[in-house]
Amino acid sequence: MTKADLIDEVAKNSVLSKKDAEAIVQAVLDSIVEALKGGGKVELRGFGSFRLRERSSREGRNPKTGEKVFVPAKKVPYFKPGKDLRELINS
Numbered sequence: 827m828t829k830a831d832l833i834d835e836v837a838k839n840s841v842l843s844k845k846d847a848e849a850i851v852q853a854v855l856d857s858i859v860e861a862l863k864g865g866g867k868v869e870l871r872g873f874g875s876f877r878l879r880e881r882s883s884r885e886g887r888n889p890k891t892g893e894k895v896f897v898p899a900k901k902v903p904y905f906k907p908g909k910d911l912r913e914l915i916n917s
Contacts, residue, residue: 862876
């Protein structure tokens with residue numbers, strides 16, 4: 827499902843116009859991004875949670891040349907599905 831598909835579903839399942847549905851979907855996504863940028867986590871009960879994982883710096887290798895390269899430390903977003911979502915998918 828793409829973002830456009832999600833907007834279509836929100837508009838179809840509510841009395842909102844497609845433009846209003848797009849604004850709502852974008853507001854939700856922006857809120858998740860801002861929370862993660864601030865170092866927080868987003869927890870949607872029954873669905874799952876978005877968190878940040880810290881990756882330490884390391885020495886990598888360029889697969890084309892074999893040359894060693896330095897890979898700096900970074901934060902990576904991570905989604906952990908909730909219990910209800912896992913059960914719905916696996917049943």
